[in-house]
Amino acid sequence: MIKIDNLTKIFETANGAVSAADHISMEVPKGEICVLLGPSGCGKTTTLKMINRIIAPTSGRVFINGEDTTGLDTVTLRRNIGYVIQQIGLFPNMTIAENIAVVPKLLGWKPEAYQRRAKELLEMVALDPGVFLRRYPGELSGGQQQRVGVARALAADPPVMLMDEPFGAIDPINREVIQDEFLKMQQELNKTIMFVSHDIDEAVKMANRIAIFRGGKLVQYDTPDDLLAHPKDDFVESFVGDDRALKRLRLVKVDQVLVTDTPRVKARDSLQQALRLMEEHGYSDAIVMVNDAGQPVGYVPKGIAGTVKGYCGDHYVGLKGTAGIRDDLRKVASMMFTHDTTWLPCVDEQGVYVGDVTQRGVTHYLSATYKPGRAGGSRGADQDMVCNLRSVL
Structure with missing residues (x-):
């Protein structure tokens, strides 16, 4: 569903050119979750944002469901990709119903259709529509706002979702709950998802595949079990932790x-x-x-x-x-x-x-x-x- 072919981003600075993403190539099959991991400044967020062109690539191509997106209009591309950021980004002057309906409205949905969709999605993320539809973001907790952010990304039923540390700002107890609910939703929705994380435990729990980045390069791209059992080099071994054998316990039923x-x-x-x-x-x-x-x-x-x-x-x-x-x-x-x-x-x-x-x-x-x-x-x-x-x- 997502294919990245030699994707590269070079930023020009006062000290010369800096490569933020260096010839990244990877594929994410339909219905799978891919988590991008690595230290700060490694290129994972840059790679994610080049997929929907929030950051324009210097070179390389992105394919969505076999279609080269290079020639697509940027607005059209983004409307067909759900996007969730760590800061959530809900519009404070809009109700929850209005926030969820932003993209469906832009796509020309009829009011009854996007209102029905907002109700369905709130139920899906375990928020009572009768309680939350008419509330404003400032009246919700951080965890509740994050759920609304996920619902908004799903509103137009996009085949692809991009998520930038979507659970990073939530306290540990609520994070576990929201992660579990998200995985349950994914079983029904079968979306293709790429998201950035800094947490190896979160990646092991959530991902079908994990991509480890370092210095703008993709170091290893593997299933969680193979990554933990067979790290490619000392950097990956150090990054996944000395308890990597214990982390594998989560992957086996x-x-x-x-x-x-x-x-x-x-x-x-x-x-x-x-x-x-x-x-x-x-x-x-x-x-x-x-x-x-x-x-x-x-x-x-x-x-x-x-x-x-x-x-x-x-x-x-x-x-x-x-x-x-x-x-x-x-x-x-x-x-x-x-x-x-x-x-x-x-x-x-x-x-x-x-x-x-x-x-x-x-x-x-x-x-x-x-x-x-x-x-x-x-x-x-x-x-x-x-x-x-x-x-x-």
């Missing part, structure tokens, strides 16, 4: 490391049966107990099953926590540390027990990408990377 061939018992099963199942599967610690609906309610320790007679329902221990199959491994690791355990039972959307996630399995999955001939970052990674043995600290 539980169902990618799930051990599914796990036994389970019910309350009416004997402890002898529980012990037999644990020995058959090589379990050294415990077995999960489920109710009649298949939902985990506790576990039976092997030490008890091997020394006491009776039924599982009389000797089980309550669970310390469960993981959902769509949880990311960062959340799982946090739960494991909180509950002092190296494994967690996993449940599906209905709360039914579907298997286990283990610290050993997570380690095997993440480390596989560093082994020759193995691609540990892929969803189809072999199940044999996941260890079947568990141990509770």
Whole structure:
């Protein structure tokens, strides 16, 4: 959807020519989010602004959906690209409804159409139209204004959106909320988005692809997982941080490391049966107990099953926590540390027990990408990377 071909910007200064962007070439597929990262003055914002010609390129070309935009009228180009800036840029003398309707009005939409669109978009960004449509920007919090800024960029339903540090001025709690809501919207809207950020954690969370800039040059352009697992040089490695392996936890879901061939018992099963199942599967610690609906309610320790007679329902221990199959491994690791355990039972959307996630399995999955001939970052990674043995600290 977005193709940049040798895009270059040279500024003439009193001290001579300065290259702000040096032959940048990259492509962003339709429906993907690309985040531009790098230190101040590296060329990321200049590159972004050359796409809609807020900054005129010195040379090079920009293609939108296969069309060379070089010959397009600048006004027409910008009206077909949504744009969100860090300072939001809402017009203070206009109501929220009027702010959202700016571009649709310029495009000649009928009043009922852009009024309906404003209402739809406020609902999409989780702001009640009945409360906010007639308010002015000064009556909104910073986070609310930012949501309106995103809604305004979406008003004319552009295929491409450009965002310059769109969440940078929001406090950390609201930033997480707005990021989550934006990703939910993106699943429905399928826009092609490029945005500038200074936060590697934000980029890992939001992006399908990340572009690292330095001194006006594009140093590495990759998926978040490949960027973290295989930084191109010392600069990229330093920029993404010493905890880059831990950052990868956010990118992997539980169902990618799930051990599914796990036994389970019910309350009416004997402890002898529980012990037999644990020995058959090589379990050294415990077995999960489920109710009649298949939902985990506790576990039976092997030490008890091997020394006491009776039924599982009389000797089980309550669970310390469960993981959902769509949880990311960062959340799982946090739960494991909180509950002092190296494994967690996993449940599906209905709360039914579907298997286990283990610290050993997570380690095997993440480390596989560093082994020759193995691609540990892929969803189809072999199940044999996941260890079947568990141990509770």
